Amino acid sequence: DTEVTQTPKHLVMGMTNKKSLKCEQHMGHRAMYWYKQKAKKPPELMFVYSYEKLSINESVPSRFSPECPNSSLLNLHLHALQPEDSALYLCASSPGQGRGGNEKLFFGSGTQLSVL
Amino acid sequence: DAKTTQPPSMDCAEGRAANLPCNHSTISGNEYVYWYRQIHSQGPQYIIHGLKNNETNEMASLIITEDRKSSTLILPHATLRDTAVYYCIVRAGANNLFFGTGTRLTVIP
Numbered sequence: 001d002t003e004v005t006q007t008p009k010h011l012v013m014g015m016t017n018k019k020s021l022k023c024e025q026h027m028g029h030r031a032m033y034w035y036k037q038k039a040k041k042p043p044e045l046m047f048v049y050s051y052e053k054l055s056i057n058e059s060v061p062s063r064f065s066p067e068c069p070n071s072s073l074l075n076l077h078l079h080a081l082q083p084e085d086s087a088l089y090l091c092a093s094s095p096g097q098g099r100g101g102n103e104k105l106f107f108g109s110g111t112q113l114s115v116l
Numbered sequence: 117d118a119k120t121t122q123p124p125s126m127d128c129a130e131g132r133a134a135n136l137p138c139n140h141s142t143i144s145g146n147e148y149v150y151w152y153r154q155i156h157s158q159g160p161q162y163i164i165h166g167l168k169n170n171e172t173n174e175m176a177s178l179i180i181t182e183d184r185k186s187s188t189l190i191l192p193h194a195t196l197r198d199t200a201v202y203y204c205i206v207r208a209g210a211n212n213l214f215f216g217t218g219t220r221l222t223v224i225p
Contacts, residue, residue: 004159033213042203042215042216042217042218043160043215044215045212045213045214048212056212088157090159090160092159092160092213100146100148100208100209101146101147101148101207101208101209102148102165102167104150104162104165105160105162105213106162107159107160107161108159109158109159110157110158110159112157
């Protein structure tokens with residue numbers, strides 16, 4: 001199994017809603033990532049978890065709250081989002097075995113989020 | 117991580133080789149060169165990566181200059197399904213992968 005599975009594929013939410021994005025992998029990877037991608041722009045790193053601990057937060061607003069309940073699961077909790085937060089949210093994983101840059105990331109197909 | 121520079125767009129005739137260049141003049145000795153591609157609204161797909169030597173796999177070849185300041189991704193026989201945005205990334209740390217603006221490759225029938 002070399003897949004990273006993201007659910008839901010599409011999500012529409014209002015600015016007062018609370019929702020969660022889910023990401024799952026069963027490759028035994030110990031590093032997991034959230035990226036945000038606006039239309040016609042490259043993906044931007046948001047968060048990195050390494051061995052279930054948050055290791056990188058790229059100054060993301062607190063209305064985005066990541067959670068890594070175990071090594072296979074990564075969630076992104078959303079609350080009080082703005083319309084400008086509408087984007088494709090991508091999850092990725094990598095082995096996380098401390099091999100420096102010699103470790104490729106596997107990406108899911110993303111959740112297309114629309115905030116109304 | 118070092119920055120990369122890629123042409124914003126390129127065209128390639130179907131069946132011909134597609135050669136996508138990337139400049140990474142500030143690359144440091146422990147940084148790998150990665151190539152990913154992204155087909156419209158899908159997740160990025162890994163293509164190939166290398167440190168110093170040229171690399172080849174079932175998808176593509178990666179040619180890295182001796183001074184490591186630039187590289188070229190070669191798709192030997194481009195098909196319509198290779199139309200995508202191609203990202204060249206240099207990476208040292210285990211916990212990051214920063215994307216540049218990429219090259220939009222269009223394969224023309």
